[in-house]
Amino acid sequence: MGATFVVTLREAFEAALLLGIVYAYLERVGARTEYRWVTLGGVLGLVASVAAGVAVSFLSGPLLDLGPDLVAAAVIFVAVALITWHGWWMRQHARALKGDVYRRLDEARATQRLWIVGLVAFTGVFREGAETVLFLWGLMSQTTIGGWGGVTGGVLGVATAAVLGWAIFRGGRQLSLPRFFGVTSVLLLVVAAGLFSTGIGKLIGLGFIPAADPLWDTSWLLRDDSVVGGFLSGLTGYRARPTAPEVIGYVGYLVGAGLLFFTPRTPRAETPDREAARPSAGVLS
């Protein structure tokens, strides 16, 4: 039971974290009515996960040998792009705090772009969703080996992840608004950097990026397959033996997206003309 608990908790943790953050974000900017986009994204992510699990189980042939890997790699990079966008957008609102978040949100709502927040939820759930579905499915079809204890553990793992997501949501409500934006920006930055280097690792594994020797080896300190290593890998992209492309990607993303998330207001945005700082004047166009 303990083993299956750890597996599903590890798989579902990232999705729970992202859902907790985007729900909390909508709550904090007074857009509760837009929860539905996140809920819809999450539910569709779950549906897509089940569909992918079924497809993998019943399809066959060459499509199956490479297809799921390509989808997995694409989902990772799309997730990175969406999280980056969300972090950037959140920053625009954080900058506008002295002014009028609510008016800005109205503008965003008017332009109907909050549904993109739902996409963050979708990719977050879908990324590890198919794996989790297949794992639980396997447990249930193989109760003679795992026993119902294994199934219970697996379900409890997902439930615990959901509770963690809920805790993040509740915790987000306790923080002051600037601190909330700060903390979640850092979280998103680290998760996305980890995802980005995981994506590069996947491309290395598939042979699309030339393999390189590991730059260092910290497996004596923390192994990838240990429980803590697994969680750290999900949260921050930790690898005991990272290669140069992964490290460069990780650091490059941290610096690039970090600048995007945390640079002080540009002179342009500080002009009395508030229109210049409007979210829709930037990435949203």
Next chain:
Amino acid sequence: MTRRVTAAIFMVLAAVMTATAVRAAEPKEIPITIENNRFSPEEIKVKAGEPFVLVVTNKDKAPEEFESKDLRIEKVVPAGKTMKIRVRALKPGTYPFVGEYHEKTAKGRIIAE
């Protein structure tokens, strides 16, 4: 924004497909079986410097995920299915792998020499 995301997805897919097309043909295939949540054989010897294909057959009634952290490979092998996993040319060394869904029993290693 949506358009840019879509464009980015297509660019990634195009790059990936091109890379697939130009890859060398027909590396050596090495069979490996999963039964009772164990790999057989558990030790695979390969020539260093030559890419190869693991042909993984899952004889169990539950899916298994072939995973090697070192090789950056994660691949679900559904119950009763055979999947091909391409592995890049390896430097001499030992590369452990596990069945992630049954990590306690499903363990093995690839030895490149």
